[in-house]
Structures are given as C-alpha cells and as structure tokens.
Amino acid sequence: MAEAPRRDELYGLLAEFEQSEALLEAAGKAHAAGHTKMNAYTPFPLEGLSETLGQKPTRLPLIVLLGGILGGSGAYFMMYYASVISYPINVGGRPLHSWPAFIPITFELSVLGAAFAAFLGMLALNGLPHPHHPLFNVPAFNLASRDRFFLCIQARDRLFDVDRTRQFLEGLGARVHEVPP
C-alpha cells in the first residue's frame, strides 16, 4: 500500500456544514465512496452518525460490566476475609460468614467499580485527555461546539488526494478548510 500523498503537510481536509442533515448525507456518501479514516464533529450527539460513518459499536458496556463485577466481588471477598479468616469473632454462635449483612456493601462497591469503569473507560477509549489536536488549529472549528457540523477526511485515508477530496467535499455543499498537522 502506497504512502498517502502529502501526509506530512496536512492532517486532512475539514468540511463545514450548516445543517445536521447535510452532514449526515455527506457522511453517508463519504462512507459509500470508501473513505475510512474520517470523523464527524457535531455540537451535540446526532443519532445514527457513528453508524453512518461505519464506526463499530463501542466495547464500553463490557468494560463497565467487568468494573462492576470486580468492585462487587472485591468487596464481598474483603468482608469474607475480614470476618471469617482474619478476625473471626464468635458472637453468640452466629455464623461468621453472615452473607446477608455483606450485601449492601457488595452492592455499593459494585456500583462504584462500574461507575469508575464507565467514566475512565469512556475517556480512555476516546483518547482523552488529549489537549492538543490538529483540528484546534482551524479557527472555524470553534463552531463545532456551537452550531456547525464538520466532517474531516484525514490525509492518512487510503483514498485521500488533496484536490479530489476537496472537490468531493465541495460537491456536497460544504465549505472546506485545510487542517495543518
């Protein structure tokens, strides 16, 4: 596979749309045209955009499940260890392994584990924190958090060619910005 042209000079081309429908349409066409290294940027979550771009569903739910299981089982075994192995106290012959009394803390720490997994997992999968990014060099990109919708086709995309990609994006009715690396 040949190295994408002018990779060093450009991060990609950024198309700016005024309407969310226009972006969704453009994303569908870009996906159909075979672009893969691209992403869309919107001021709020747009339903179906991720699928339209051909992105895979996230593994986050699995991570959250594991976090919850880890928190809950850790809590339960901690209490088991403390009450049965480390410091058993005979209180009127009551069972040392009094599992019903261990349920509330097991529940709380399951929730805690799952919450940390959801929060940190989301950040990690999103590659955050990542304070510097080439897109921030485009002044118009400020509007991605206000009322504009963007589609960026990256220079490392297999089909990327500055002129042809620019024509393609302009043909979709977008204003096109160059993104320096």
Next chain:
Amino acid sequence: MSDAPHDEPIPAALSARSSDELPVIKPGHTYASVTDKISTIVLTRQTSRGWLLGFALSFALMTAFLYATGYLFAKGIGIWGTTIPVGWAFPIINFVWWIGIGHAGTLISAVLLLLHQDWRTSINRFAEAMTLFAVSCAGLFPLLHLGRPWVFHWILPYPNTMDLWPNFRSPLVWDVFAVLTYFTVSILFWYAGLIPDLATLRDRARSRIGRIAYGMMAMGWRGSAAHWHRYQVAYVLLAGIATPLVVSVHSIVGMDFAAGIVPGWHTTIFPPYFVAGAIFSGFAMVMTLAIPLRAAYGLQDFVTIRHLDNMAKVMLATGSVLAYGYLSELFFSYYSGNPYERYVSINRALGPYGWTYWALIACNIVTPQLFWFGPMRRNVPVLFVVSLIINVGMWLERFVIIVISLHRDYLPSAWHIYHPTFWDFTHLLGSIGLFFTLLYLFIRLLPMISIFELRELVHETAEES
C-alpha cells in the same frame, strides 16, 4: 436585564388544558442562541452585585461554620446539646436532611434520563451540582460527630497495626460505603455531563486563563462522532447504575435507624419512607434554587412553567407516600401492642416537643395539598414559598424521628429534655452557608444548564414540528 424574557403570560399558562401542552423550551431558539445565552452567563457577564452580596453572605456563614468546627475540635462535642440519651441530635438530623436533599439531583439526572423525560434537560445540571454540595455538607456531620474526627479512617477497612476491621454487619458501616460511593458517583456523573460544555466554554472564552482552565477541564473534547457514541453509552450506563444507588443510599440511612431497638425507629417502613422523603425534600430544594436563578439570569425560556409544574407534581406524589409513611408509623405503633411504641406516638404528638410534630404535619402533609390545583402549581411565588416550607418540614421530620424517640425511650429514670445550643445552630446555619458558597461559585464559573443537551432539545423540537 431589561430585555429579559418573561414568564409565559399567566392566563395562557392557566388556560392550557394540561401541562403537557406547555413547552419545555421557548420556541424560536437556535443552537447558537442557547449556546450564547448560557455561556455568556459564565464568560462575559460582569459579576453582578446580587451575586457578590449573596456570595458574601454565604461565605460569612461558612466562616462561622469553620469557626464552630475549630471550637468543636478544641473542646469536643460537649459544646453541642447532644448528650445521653439524645446521643444523635442535630449533627445526625443535619446529615439526614442534607443527604435527602441531594437525592433529587440524581433522580432528575438519572431516572428522568432513563424515562426519556425531555423536560429534565434544563434543570439536571444544577440539580446535580446541588446533589454534590448537599452530600458534601451531609458528609461533614457524621465526621464532626465522631468526637475524635482525626481518626475517622478507622471506619474504613485497611491493613492497620491494631489488626482490626470495621464491623461489616453494622448499618453505620454500610452508610460510610453508601455515602462515599454516592459522593464519588455523583462527581463522576456530573463531570461527565460537563465535559462537552467545558469544551464549549473553551471555544468561547476570550481570556487566556479561561481558555486554558476550561481547556484543561475539557481534556481535548472535540465532539467527534466516535466521542459522542461512547459518551452516550457511558452516560446512560452511569444513569442506570446511579438509579439503584440513590435508592440504596437513603434506604441504608433508614436502616441506620431501623436496625436500632429504639422505640419509633425499629420499623420496616423506614427505608422506603426515607427514600420518598428524600426525593420530596430534594425536589423542594431544586425548586427553592431554580426559582430565584431563573429570575436572576433570565432563564425563563429554558426553565419554564412546565418544569415547575412537573416538579410540583413529583412533590405531591412523594409527599403522599410520605403521608402514608406517617400513617403507617401511627398504625403500627398502635397495632404492635407494645407499650413503648405506643408511648412514642403519643409523646410525639402531645409530649414536650409536640409542637414540632404538628409543625411537621402542617409543613409536609397539609401544605403540599395545594399542588392538587393547577393554578397553584403554575404560580411562581406560591411554589417558592411552599418549597421553603417543605425544606423546613423535612428538617423537622428528622428532628421528630431522632430527638423525640431518643429523649424518652424505656426507663423514665433515663429520660432527659434535649436543648440545642448556640453551636448546634451555628453548625446548621453554617452548613447552609457552605452549601450556598459552593453553589454561588458553581453558577459563576460553570454552565448551570447543560448547553449541549439544550442544543439537542432544539434539534428534537425542530424535528417534531
């Protein structure tokens, strides 16, 4: 604020046949207008005199709290009126009161999200902030009440040279885990909700410090399709786990009491009835905060009469559950045939603190009945006054449960009349100061309404019409 938008004209609001016809956002707003409206409150507006005055007052009260706490550490908890047999008194009343207030924030942000209630959007952010600050105030009281707060870590399980563990069979230890988990999850949920808005502020900020500070906190959020996809999954999952959490937290607070053998505490109704009371008081506090905020910052377009009306309905419903709880307490104390339980009920109504019981009934049961009437639910001054009354009523409820039950339990020789001291009131009022200090800082420095969710709401309402 001469161009501040006003409430829907009252006659129009009253003539709407059902509140569902009232809009959740005033028509005519665009993505840009909602973004600018909320972000300018934080970014470019001069600090108003009202803010400075309110902040100064709250800060003064918070300073009183710190002073009282320093005195407490020096002298011990004898400075309070707390003494045997009333060993719990004000600090625990304040703890339960504050943590109950916190619950509405989680309920609004998590449960209403899962139920697809789009009206939550304008109020969830500051309701979550309220949760966080209320839980912060709540958490301080058990620590101060420990007597030796510097060894508070003894209640946590960690390997120690004493070779001891906390008693995991005690609801008080469950409570430590519940409150700490609740606080942590509330922070995570709140911060996750803030990230896209922090990016909005980063992109709007004019000052270098603002750009850097908001940029650091936004962590490089770009709002890409992949970001949003994972973000939404994480947010819904957080909401899903916060929902049972909020129920568990106040249930465990209820069990702190129910597991004790004190007459008036030892009932199975406590956990559900505490949860209902928590939601009731929390919504009252959201109302108490929302009404002045929307007026001061001209947010009537976003926090509409529809929101206030819906919150009043929730208060009516949870208030009814609470009334059922009071009735069942009375019934079971009679039906148990236990003389001590029966005496507690009589003593609550007719004993030395009887007036607090009747005040509680008037505040929590009688007053909310106004909300059966639509015009009352849409009358802003009435809502504000009723919400204040409910806040007071819920504090009194915890006073009745804790002090009246403890001061006369079994043997009359151990009975004692409890008197709060100056320092009890200083800590109570001081914690209110702490709460409002944090709240004032929040509304000055962070967007008090979720901007990206408002944009989404504009998008959805545009699609529907």
